[in-house]
Amino acid sequence: MKIIQSLVIPLLILCGCNANNQPEEQHNYHEIKDRLIEWNNIFNQDEDDYLVYFYSERCGYCNEIKQDVLKFYLQEFMPMYFVCTDYDVVVGPRSDLTGIDSIEDFFIFGTPFLARLKQHIVFNYYVGVSEIRDYISSF
Numbered sequence: 001m002k003i004i005q006s007l008v009i010p011l012l013i014l015c016g017c018n019a020n021n022q023p024e025e026q027h028n029y030h031e032i033k034d035r036l037i038e039w040n041n042i043f044n045q046d047e048d049d050y051l052v053y054f055y056s057e058r059c060g061y062c063n064e065i066k067q068d069v070l071k072f073y074l075q076e077f078m079p080m081y082f083v084c085t086d087y088d089v090v091v092g093p094r095s096d097l098t099g100i101d102s103i104e105d106f107f108i109f110g111t112p113f114l115a116r117l118k119q120h121i122v123f124n125y126y127v128g129v130s131e132i133r134d135y136i137s138s139f
Helices: 002-018 029-035 060-074 128-136
Strands: 049-055 080-084 113-118 121-127
Touching: 029 060, 029 080, 049 060, 060 080, 060 128, 113 128, 121 128
Parallel strands: 049 080
Antiparallel strands: 049 113, 113 121
């Protein structure tokens, strides 16, 4: 019995010392304040290839994916802008938005919503937690 205790106790100590007991860093939207744009400016950015993420701080799904999106943004894979949908945002029925190049024709299906624009035209878009997670994890 003493042999088992003399082997188990050091192993438990070693496991406890090697475990990462620190909580994962939590990000907040204040980190993107310089990338926060208004709805009517989504087609007016300087880059030719960029992402626009639409979120609401009151949206449960947005809160579920918040850390993933902010970590992705902070890794700077590509330029990214944010639109808080608690203000002037148009929500419409799900249809194909590919090729849209003006704010008058653009709308989102709900939040969270991620659009990729190339040459200031909607190249692709991702709706909901699963689609957005799949897309950002592909980088």
